[in-house]
Structures are given as structure tokens and as C-alpha cells.
Amino acid sequence: MRKYDLVVIGGGAGGLTAAAGAASMGAKVALIEKEKQPGGDCLHYGCVPSKALIEAAKKIHTARFAADEFGFVLQGELDFPAAIRRVKAAIAHIQKHDDADRFRNMGVDVFQGFGRFKDEHHVEIGHGDVVYGKRIVISTGSRPVIPPIEGLAETGFLTNETVFDLQRLPKRLIVVGAGPIGLELAQSFARFGSQVTVIEYAAGLLGREDQDIVPYIRAALEKELTFLFNAKVHKIEKLVGGEKRVTVLRGDESILLDADEILIATGRRPNTDQLGLENTGVQLDKGYVVVKETLQTTVPHIYAIGDVLRAFPFTHAAGMEGKIVVGNAVFGLRRKVNYEHVPWVTYTDPEIFHLGLTEQEAREKIGVEIRVYKVTLDDVDRFVADREMNGMVKVITDEKGLILGAHTVGKGAGDWMQEIVYAKQSGHKIGNISNVVHPYPTHGAALQRAADQYWRKKLFEGVVPKILKMYIRWFR
CATH class of the missing domain: 3.50.50.60 (FAD/NAD(P)-binding domain)
Structure with a gap:
């Protein structure tokens, strides 16, 4: 041994x-x-x-x-x-x-x-x-978690462990579960040409994300996918031609859907x-x-x-x-794990970036003494030039400007939001990002614009502007 x-x-x-x-x-x-x-x-x-x-x-x-x-x-x-x-x-x-x-x-x-x-x-x-x-x-x-659906095992199904072995594009695909895995794969197959229906037990999408972010991604995905919310797959039957008939329950309504393949994405x-x-x-x-x-x-x-x-x-x-x-x-060290600065990205198009607390979590944890800075991407020149204006940046800080959370939906957000991960982990305030010189025009300017708001509020609200005006008059 x-x-x-x-x-x-x-x-x-x-x-x-x-x-x-x-x-x-x-x-x-x-x-x-x-x-x-x-x-x-x-x-x-x-x-x-x-x-x-x-x-x-x-x-x-x-x-x-x-x-x-x-x-x-x-x-x-x-x-x-x-x-x-x-x-x-x-x-x-x-x-x-x-x-x-x-x-x-x-x-x-x-x-x-x-x-x-x-x-x-x-x-x-x-x-x-x-x-x-x-x-x-x-x-x-x-x-993958495989839910106990009548007929699922007998008719066959896909998971993230088998879907990449497909050799034929399904004309009609049903995705059970609207979490990150389900949404990423559903959108991909829709773009290849499949008619995709996503069945989700919850009332909406992505419950862990900041709720200001969700409407943007939902609007984008609904252009490519069909969603059934508050819905549950009751049973699945195999038809003579090999197709699968899915019975979906939504309230008192029973819906029949036919599909070539079923992808299970109900968690892990x-x-x-x-x-x-x-x-x-x-x-x-x-x-x-x-x-x-x-x-x-x-x-x-x-x-x-x-x-x-x-x-x-x-x-x-x-x-x-x-x-x-x-x-x-x-x-034999005693180092402790800390998840406060660990981000995640959902790789839909547009991408979703998540770091730290959502606004709701921040208000529950800290109270009203937080600051929220928002920028929509139609106000950022590079996104306007790209014609990719669907999205926003949202940063939550405490009253001193220390970063509590950052949330974004937008083209390539997982890449150009990395700057704020470093800032948060290093204890920098949101205003420090404003002082960094960003090349023009880049997508990262969206984050810079959010950080600029910190100084606008500092310099143009409250007692500071009055003091500055008095100083300018004296200096003249």
C-alpha cells in the first residue's frame, strides 16, 4: 500500500x-x-x-x-x-x-x-x-439533476454531458430549466436554427441576479426563444416517428408540445x-x-x-x-476562503456579469445608507458605434464609496468588467476607477461613466459646490 x-x-x-x-x-x-x-x-x-x-x-x-x-x-x-x-x-x-x-x-x-x-x-x-x-x-x-418526470427515461433526453455529442440539429428543442446552463444552450441552438421552447417552474428568469439587470436579458432572449413560466413538465411520450410529446402544466392549463430532443437543465x-x-x-x-x-x-x-x-x-x-x-x-496553515470578491458570468448574448451584493441584498444587509450608480449602454459611445446598446452597468457602494456589488448586462461584459473585481478586492473606492485613464472608445468606458457619477455627486451636491463657488470668487 x-x-x-x-x-x-x-x-x-x-x-x-x-x-x-x-x-x-x-x-x-x-x-x-x-x-x-x-x-x-x-x-x-x-x-x-x-x-x-x-x-x-x-x-x-x-x-x-x-x-x-x-x-x-x-x-x-x-x-x-x-x-x-x-x-x-x-x-x-x-x-x-x-x-x-x-x-x-x-x-x-x-x-x-x-x-x-x-x-x-x-x-x-x-x-x-x-x-x-x-x-x-x-x-x-x-x-445534472434529473427530475422525476413520467416517461423521461423511456423517451430519452439530453444533459450538458451528452448534448455535445449530437450530430444532427434538432428542428424543435425543449429545454427544461432556465438557469445559466439552460439559457446558454437554448440560445445557441436557436441561433443554429432550432425552434426552442424553455420551460421554467419559476415566474421569471435568473432570480439571483440584480432585478434591474433581468429585464434587459429577458427582452433579448424573448426575441430568440419561447418561454413558458410558472410551468412544469408533467409527462413525456414517444411518438411513432421518434418525436417526443411533452405535457406541460401551467396553472389549470395543460399544454402539449412536440419536440425532436429534450434538454434537461434543472440544476446540479x-x-x-x-x-x-x-x-x-x-x-x-x-x-x-x-x-x-x-x-x-x-x-x-x-x-x-x-x-x-x-x-x-x-x-x-x-x-x-x-x-x-x-x-x-x-x-498546516489556517487560511480562510472568502467569496466576497468572486464574480460570475452568464454567457448569454448579451452577457451577464455579477459581483458581490445586489441592490436588494445591500439594502437588507446595510440599510438605506448605500449609493447606486447606473449607466445604460446607449449612453456609451463604443456601444453606440457597435449598435449593441441593449444593456446597463450598475454599481452599489456604501456611503464612503467602497464597492459592495457590480452588475452588468451587455456585449462582452465578462471581459470589460474585470477592472472592478480588482478594485473591490483591493479595497478601492468607486471614484478611483474614474481617475483611471481609459482609451477612447472602449466598452470599459461604461464602467468609467458609472464611476464618474461618484464625483458628480461629490462635487455638485450638498455643501461642496457652495464652498467651491466661494473659493473661485476669492481666487479671481
Whole structure:
């Protein structure tokens, strides 16, 4: 039996970060991954393939829009398998960075198989090897939630783990769930040419987002998608020709929809149910691992990161947690995780950027003593020039100007809003962004315009303007 300073179960973004970091510090590390190659959901089924598909769909959409606007004709039929090949090529390119042999060259012992705890220190790999870990990190990710819908299993369905294997574009696609994954994929397939209907149990879209942002994205998506809100899929039947008939309940109304494919995007669940955690004393809460701020579980030498935690189910958050775990697990540090400055982006078109508190959360937490700065994109020259004016920037601060939250919907928002992440994390006030010289014309000017409002209120409201007028008269 081999013994290790650190055993990492799961080769996704967090697990790879922890394994590489610990090995580089001189620790003896084992990485256990159930798939043939590491990379996790993000590389194989999530971030990378979805963004490759989104970009391919966006190119098709742009070409059609340009043809309508500038009066030329597009000919030929869409080669949908070419888009899927583009997705696979992106995965293959990035896989080189996550390749098992690359980690072996770093000094990590990589085991292919399913890791299961035999006790607090011993992990069995498949039905064979058992390894001992002085410290152990759980990083096994998550998988799609499959709702208990009558006939769903018998008729067949897609998830984010299977949709990228399609070789034929469905003429009619039903997406169950209007979260980020559902919306990103729904819009992409609509742009390829599918007739897409999104069924959502809630009354509206994106409940975690600032409510000033939502109307912009809803208006944009409703031009391309059909939504059924306050609706629930009751049952699914397979028709003679292979099509699927979906019965949807909305209040007292029963709606019948026919589709070629059904995509389930109703959330995710942590991969903890087969880890043998009952043999360890690690506490779970509805399947999620309970951890302290140091990312230690209820068993101090066992840590957990990534989607098995409830907090922030994002790749970049898992990477941050992986870095913290290296210091804590390998060197006994007590570094604490902090999610206050972790942003996220929903990659619809336009994109949605989210950082920190929404206005409602800020008012509930701090009270009325907050400041809100808003700029609509039709007031920003670069967006006007691009003719991409649907969107806004909203920044929430305390009364001193310290950034509490920032929210944006707009073309490429995930890129040009990064400046405020640094500002918030570094403790800068919103006014500091106004003092940064931004090239003209750029999309980032939208954020600068919001920051300019801070100085306008400072200089032109209250007692300051009176003092300035008195000084100017004296100076003359």
C-alpha cells in the first residue's frame, strides 16, 4: 500500500490545482480520477464545450444579421456537425494542459478509477489499489439533476454531458430549466436554427441576479426563444416517428408540445453519494460537504473544494479553493476562503456579469445608507458605434464609496468588467476607477461613466459646490 502526504479525489479544476500546487511544494501526491483523462466537468461537459458552441452559434447569428442589415444573401445549409467538431477541437487543445502524463511529470501519481473511502485515511481505487493519505481532498464535482418526470427515461433526453455529442440539429428543442446552463444552450441552438421552447417552474428568469439587470436579458432572449413560466413538465411520450410529446402544466392549463430532443437543465447535485463518506464521519448537508472557512470538513485532515460545496459552484472558485487547500493541507496553515470578491458570468448574448451584493441584498444587509450608480449602454459611445446598446452597468457602494456589488448586462461584459473585481478586492473606492485613464472608445468606458457619477455627486451636491463657488470668487 502506497502512502501519500496528500490524496486528491477528483481531477477537475480544483483537484488539479491542489495536486499540482502540493507536488510543486515537495509533497508526495496521489490524484484519483474516474475518467481516462483529468479535466472534470468544466473541460469535458461544461465551460469549454459550451463556450465553443456559443461562439460558433454567435458567428452564425452574426452572419444572418449582417445579411439582413446589409442586403446580401446567404446560401447553403448549416453544417451542424462542423460546429460539434469545433467543440471537440477546443476540448482536445486544452486537454493537453490537463493531461495525466503532464501531472505525472510534475511528480503526481495519477490513478484512473473511482475513489471510495474505506476509512478516514484509506481510499480504495476501483476494486483494486488502496492508498493512504495523511491529508485528503474531496474534489469530485457535480452532475445534472434529473427530475422525476413520467416517461423521461423511456423517451430519452439530453444533459450538458451528452448534448455535445449530437450530430444532427434538432428542428424543435425543449429545454427544461432556465438557469445559466439552460439559457446558454437554448440560445445557441436557436441561433443554429432550432425552434426552442424553455420551460421554467419559476415566474421569471435568473432570480439571483440584480432585478434591474433581468429585464434587459429577458427582452433579448424573448426575441430568440419561447418561454413558458410558472410551468412544469408533467409527462413525456414517444411518438411513432421518434418525436417526443411533452405535457406541460401551467396553472389549470395543460399544454402539449412536440419536440425532436429534450434538454434537461434543472440544476446540479454534488458527487458525494458513492464516496463512502459514511466510513469517515464527514458531515453532509443535502449531499453537500460541510466545511469550515479553512475548507476542512468535520474530519480535520479531510478537505473539500469545488462543486461538492454549496457556496460557489464555479470553476474559478474551485481553482481559488484549490490554492487555499495547498497551504492548509500541506503546511498546516489556517487560511480562510472568502467569496466576497468572486464574480460570475452568464454567457448569454448579451452577457451577464455579477459581483458581490445586489441592490436588494445591500439594502437588507446595510440599510438605506448605500449609493447606486447606473449607466445604460446607449449612453456609451463604443456601444453606440457597435449598435449593441441593449444593456446597463450598475454599481452599489456604501456611503464612503467602497464597492459592495457590480452588475452588468451587455456585449462582452465578462471581459470589460474585470477592472472592478480588482478594485473591490483591493479595497478601492468607486471614484478611483474614474481617475483611471481609459482609451477612447472602449466598452470599459461604461464602467468609467458609472464611476464618474461618484464625483458628480461629490462635487455638485450638498455643501461642496457652495464652498467651491466661494473659493473661485476669492481666487479671481
